[in-house]
Amino acid sequence: MQQEKIRNNMNPEKKGESNKSCTKCTAALWHRYRSGKIPVIPDIKCKSPGEGDLMLxxxxxxxxxxLAAAGAPVISVVTEADHFGGSPELLxxxxxTVSVPILRKDFITTREHLLESANIGASGVLLIASMLEEDQLSKLVEEALVMGLEPLVETHNEAEIIAVNRLELTFLGINNRNIVEWEMDDGSVNTTEKLSGLARQDVFLVSESSxxxxxxxxxxxxxxAHGVxxxxAILRAPDPVEMYLELSQTMG
Structure with a gap:
C-alpha cells in the first residue's frame, strides 16, 4: 500500500515546475525524485540536545x-553553536569541499544572518515559522531570494502551514518534532502524515526529524512528502554512507 501511495505521489511532468527564481536546492532534489529515488538530505550536526556528541x-x-560522493543531492549543515555544536566556519x-548545494540550518532571524549565509557558501537557508512573526518571515523569504538563497520554511502545525501557503515558496518543511523544545519531545512521522495534505502541490515538501x-x-x-x-540516524550509524544509501534507495 505504501509503494502504491508513493507511485501516485510521483508526477514528473508536473511536480517541480515553478517560475520561482531561486531553486538551487529543490532543483537537485526534484532531479533525484524524478529518478525514482527518495531524496534524502543528510543533516550534518556535531551534537544534539537529545543524543549528545554525534561526531565521536x-x-x-x-x-x-x-555523503556527497554517495549521491546526496543536498547537504544540510547546522551552524548553531550552543545546542548543536556547529559554526559558520564549518559550513x-x-x-x-563538496559541489552539491548546502542548506544552512540555524535560527535565522535577520538580514545580516542571510548575508552571512550567502558569504559562507550556503545555497539555501532554514527559516522556522514558529520563531518568526508572519511579516518578518515574509520579508526574510523575499530577502533570501534576492541574495540567491532558497528558503526552506519549516512548519510544525496546521496553522503554520496554512499561513506560509500564502508565501511564494518552493521549499517547505514539516518538522516532526518541536524545535521550540529543542526537539526533545516525542515526535514521530505521524506529524507529517497529519499535515502533508495541507501543503501546496507546487512546493517540494520535506519531512524532518524522527x-x-x-x-x-x-x-x-x-x-x-517528496523527500526527507x-x-x-545517519550520524549514529556505524557507517553513515551505508545508512544514507539504505534510506535513499527505498522508493519502489
Whole structure:
C-alpha cells in the first residue's frame, strides 16, 4: 500500500515546475525524485540536545564529502553553536569541499544572518515559522531570494502551514518534532502524515526529524512528502554512507 501511495505521489511532468527564481536546492532534489529515488538530505550536526556528541571524534567535513560522493543531492549543515555544536566556519569548509548545494540550518532571524549565509557558501537557508512573526518571515523569504538563497520554511502545525501557503515558496518543511523544545519531545512521522495534505502541490515538501529507518522514510513519502531530512540516524550509524544509501534507495 505504501509503494502504491508513493507511485501516485510521483508526477514528473508536473511536480517541480515553478517560475520561482531561486531553486538551487529543490532543483537537485526534484532531479533525484524524478529518478525514482527518495531524496534524502543528510543533516550534518556535531551534537544534539537529545543524543549528545554525534561526531565521536570524526571529521564532519570528511563525512559530508563521503555523503556527497554517495549521491546526496543536498547537504544540510547546522551552524548553531550552543545546542548543536556547529559554526559558520564549518559550513564554509563543507561548501568548499563538496559541489552539491548546502542548506544552512540555524535560527535565522535577520538580514545580516542571510548575508552571512550567502558569504559562507550556503545555497539555501532554514527559516522556522514558529520563531518568526508572519511579516518578518515574509520579508526574510523575499530577502533570501534576492541574495540567491532558497528558503526552506519549516512548519510544525496546521496553522503554520496554512499561513506560509500564502508565501511564494518552493521549499517547505514539516518538522516532526518541536524545535521550540529543542526537539526533545516525542515526535514521530505521524506529524507529517497529519499535515502533508495541507501543503501546496507546487512546493517540494520535506519531512524532518524522527526518521530513524527505511520504514519511517517510506511512511513520510507515502503521506505526501517528496523527500526527507535525516541527521541523527545517519550520524549514529556505524557507517553513515551505508545508512544514507539504505534510506535513499527505498522508493519502489
Amino acid at each position: 571524534g570524526r571529521d564532519p567535513v570528511a563525512i559530508a564529502r563521503r 564554509r569548509q563543507i561548501a568548499q 526518521l530513524a529507518a527505511p520504514g519511517d522514510v517510506l511512511r513520510a513519502v507515502a503521506a505526501g 531530512l535525516v541527521g541523527t
